[in-house]
């Protein structure tokens with residue numbers, strides 16, 4: 486089966502900035518529709534983390550590209566990639582077009598041929614609706630005010646035992662947003678046909694309900 490135009494799988498693109506709630510939402514949507522789920526941020530995190538683990542600098546192009554080419558998605562260490570350092574390393578390797586190109590094929594393949602033969606896939610990231618799957622049948626751009634996102638991420642980190650202040654988390658988030666939005670290669674931005682969903686004042690349940698309403702309408 487070929488990719489792109491002849492893609493029979495239904496694709497839901499969920500983009501948005503760090504800690505917007507898009508991951509939780511995307512996972513629930515995948516369960517709700519019986520679709521496969523891919524967290525594309527985990528790919529960039531795994532590349533950044535692999536460079537760090539090898540003693541390299543994630544801003545070093547050669548090291549980052551080598552790690553991207555060697556990426557084995559079945560062996561991603563979920564715990565190691567969830568740290569604030571891995572998030573930072575991810576956003577450094579993600580500015581490199583070569584790194585993005587190296588993992589683009591895997592993402593498109595996942596979307597057009599979900600691994601367990603599911604009828605569709607939910608992908609979350611920064612450029613799913615604009616670059617990875619511009620033909621996605623439903624596109625959401627999930628946002629929340631930076632202070633709200635920082636609070637959510639800080640609580641998560643604190644609960645997992647990390648020693649960080651809320652102000653530090655807010656600084657990191659603002660810096661990561663800036664880097665993701667200003668980079669030349671696939672910058673984070675809503676696709677023209679994306680539906681914006683601001684979760685600042687919504688519970689997880691309310692955000693999920695709003696997303697399902699948008700998607701049901703888009704899928705007809």
Ligand code: C5P
Nearest residue numbers: 503525526527529575576579610611612
């Ligand atoms: O979503 P998450 O915080 O795990 O993403 C980590 C980083 O990976 C982001 O800050 C961004 O720089 C990069 N990323 C990206 N494109 C994607 C997903 C993530 O550039 N589709």
